[in-house]
Amino acid sequence: MSVLPLVFTSGWASGINAYAVVLLLGVFGTTGLTDEVPASLQRTDVLVVAAVLFLCEVVADKVPYVDSVWDAVHTVVRPVAGAVVAALLAGESGSLPQLAAAAVGGSTALMSHLVKAGTRMAVNSSPEPFSNIVLSIVEDLGVAGVVTFAIFHPVVAAVFAGTLLLLGIVTVAFLASRIRRFLRRRARRREERRLAATGSPWPPE
Secondary structure, eight states, X not given: OTTHHHHHHHHHHHHHHHHHXXXXXXXXXXXXXXXXXXXXXXXXXXXXXXXXXXXXXXXXXTSTTXXXXXXXXXXXXXXXXXXXXXXXXXXXXXXXXXXXXXXXXXXXXXXXHHHHHHHHHHHTTSSOSHHHHHHHHHHHHHHHHHHHHHHHOHHXXXXXXXXXXXXXXXXXHHTHHHHHHHHHHHHHHHHHHHHHHHTOOSSOO
């Protein structure tokens, strides 16, 4: 499949910011920069919805703990979006290549989403908010740059996206202890809220 490199790259990017991927591909298609983008992604209503949701993600992604809640909600959304975008890029509705593309896009989106969510958990173990903002900006710029590059050099972009995905998996493995610390803090806050609602002392006697 000649479109496979673009499918892989869009899947990786969808796991980080699916709305940005839909918006970018739609704009590239409507402006005539590429013929690879299907008409369904170029529709005005699709672009408007993607733009609004992208702005919501830009804000939510930069607020500590809110970003992790947003990631949790998008554990299903991003892989599904990656699969749908990949299937649309492959074309030929119901064909085996389209199903294969959906599988590649969805699974790649899931892996990159898990890397992003894990990294955010580790970052949220730090009390200062600036690391969230910096990381979010780097992610947004990375998605925009790689997807744009994929339009003109899909194979090179796919190799780059694969390298970033591998590095992300390795990074999350090294940050596992900080991720566990974040999960313990979140569990403690939930318990504090539950006990405060029932009037019980904290810590329990």
